[in-house]
Amino acid sequence: MKICVVGAGSIGGYLAVLFAEAGHEVTVCARGAHLAAIRSRGLELLLEDGSRKIACNLRTPDTIRDAGPHDLVILAVKAHQVEAVADELPALFHDDTVLIPMQNGIPWWYFQRHGGPYEGQIVRTADPAGKIAATIDPARIIGCVVYPAATIAAPGIIRHIEGNRFPLGELDGTETARIRMLSDLFIAAGLKAPILTGIRNEIWLKLWGNLSFNPISALTHSTLVDLCRFPLSRNLAEAMMLEAQTVGHKLGVEFRVPLDKRIAGAEKVGKHKTSMLQDVEAGRDPEIDALVGSVIELAALTQTPVPQISAVYALVKLLSHTMSQEQVCVRASPPSLFEAMKRTVETHLPAGMTPAAA
Numbered sequence: 001m002k003i004c005v006v007g008a009g010s011i012g013g014y015l016a017v018l019f020a021e022a023g024h025e026v027t028v029c030a031r032g033a034h035l036a037a038i039r040s041r042g043l044e045l046l047l048e049d050g051s052r053k054i055a056c057n058l059r060t061p062d063t064i065r066d067a068g069p070h071d072l073v074i075l076a077v078k079a080h081q082v083e084a085v086a087d088e089l090p091a092l093f094h095d096d097t098v099l100i101p102m103q104n105g106i107p108w109w110y111f112q113r114h115g116g117p118y119e120g121q122i123v124r125t126a127d128p129a130g131k132i133a134a135t136i137d138p139a140r141i142i143g144c145v146v147y148p149a150a151t152i153a154a155p156g157i158i159r160h161i162e163g164n165r166f167p168l169g170e171l172d173g174t175e176t177a178r179i180r181m182l183s184d185l186f187i188a189a190g191l192k193a194p195i196l197t198g199i200r201n202e203i204w205l206k207l208w209g210n211l212s213f214n215p216i217s218a219l220t221h222s223t224l225v226d227l228c229r230f231p232l233s234r235n236l237a238e239a240m241m242l243e244a245q246t247v248g249h250k251l252g253v254e255f256r257v258p259l260d261k262r263i264a265g266a267e268k269v270g271k272h273k274t275s276m277l278q279d280v281e282a283g284r285d286p287e288i289d290a291l292v293g294s295v296i297e298l299a300a301l302t303q304t305p306v307p308q309i310s311a312v313y314a315l316v317k318l319l320s321h322t323m324s325q326e327q328v329c330v331r332a333s334p335p336s337l338f339e340a341m342k343r344t345v346e347t348h349l350p351a352g353m354t355p356a357a358a
Contacts, residue, residue: 001185004029004070004092006085008043010150011102012076013158017045018189020055027059027067035060037156046159064088072098072182079103079126079290086135098178099140100168104275105207105290106298110200112138113171116252118301125294142179143169143199145206149272161272165192169199204248205257209266210291211244211309212237214276215316218286221277221332228267236308237263243306244295250302280319283329288316 001024005012008028020026020043030038042056061067065088073092077085082103089099101107108127111118122130148163166186170179179195186193196202216227216237227233241259248255257265279286292313299306323330 001072002070003072003074004067005074005076006064007075007077009076010152010158011146011148012074013043014045014148014150014160015074016058017043017053017055017158018191020058021053022189027061027070029061029064029067033155034152041156044157046153046157048160048162065091067092069094070097072100075099075101078287079105080285080287082108083127083131086132089136093140097140098142098182099136100142100144102144102146103290104210104287106294108132109138109141109171115172123294123297125289125297138171141171142182143171145202164190167194167196167199167202169196173197198254201254201256204253205255207291208241208244208262211295212240213266214274214291215288215312217274218276218280218316219319223271223273224266224269225271228263234263239308240312243309247295247299247302247304247306250304251298281329281331283323286320288320
């Protein structure tokens with residue numbers, strides 16, 4: 001099968017290597033130093049057990065449009081990056097091409113082929129101008145929820161942290177020949193890909209934790225286990241999740257896991273930094289709207305008050321705004337490191353000048 005991975009970052013790169021190893025013709029669309037490294041020495045995957053795999057036969061076009069038609073397109077860019085590439089994606093399609101978007105949060109296609117009272121409603125947080133929905137035929141789309149955690153360890157190197165589960169589902173809830181074929185494709189590559197008739201339920205199950213754990217961790221620089229074990233932050237996360245659950249119920253969502261079990265699952269992950277905290281520390285634009293703003297939008301749609309979610313959203317948006325304005329990242333550093341930096345600055349200042357005066 002011809003597979004194109006648009007956004008060969010942590011998750012996209014992870015899949016690209018596994019699909020290439022399974023014998024498929026894989027194209028990756030990346031950029032910058034990451035693309036240069038892939039072209040130079042291939043794409044390396046460091047697995048959780050310490051082993052490694054290297055895919056050296058990947059196609060690496062300069063642009064998405066140069067890639068040509070494929071049988072399967074995996075869209076693995078972040079939610080706020082989809083609109084920028086939407087116009088280029090049709091160049092990857094032939095009549096039967098399937099698109100699997102792999103964004104966190106409420107996706108742009110949420111109400112497409114939905115069948116409920118909000119059928120066709122555009123999720124403006126994910127698709128502000130309706131451009132994505134107008135460009136991509138929803139009949140091509142297979143829903144997917146991404147559970148694995150991975151990171152780009154260095155240009156051309158992906159480190160898999162944990163997990164291998166990618167639930168799949170047709171948007172209208174039917175079980176079709178193509179989704180059975182795609183599930184088999186993922187399984188043959190060593191992944192878990194259960195077929196779900198209610199893919200939106202699974203979206204909410206993952207989002208349930210992301211909308212609370214991610215912004216709280218980004219604001220407090222705490223890992224999952226820390227914020228779950230500290231009573232005040234745990235209570236805040238629980239309050240946000242209860243608000244989101246009310247929104248989900250009004251949209252017909254069924255939560256198959258109790259709230260306390262969902263929090264316990266996050267706690268078991270341990271000293272793991274959420275993706276939003278990693279973005280804040282690296283100075284990247286965090287996925288605030290996809291993970292939190294989208295829930296506020298659906299709360300307004302269903303006339304549901306979400307005061308806790310709204311307050312945390314305001315704070316983390318301000319943090320992102322400040323980072324953007326000041327062009328900084330925000331990291332927690334030990335006092336000893338700060339003192340060492342201060343001494344270094346003082347050593348290089350003219351005689352009599354203090355760091356404050358400088």
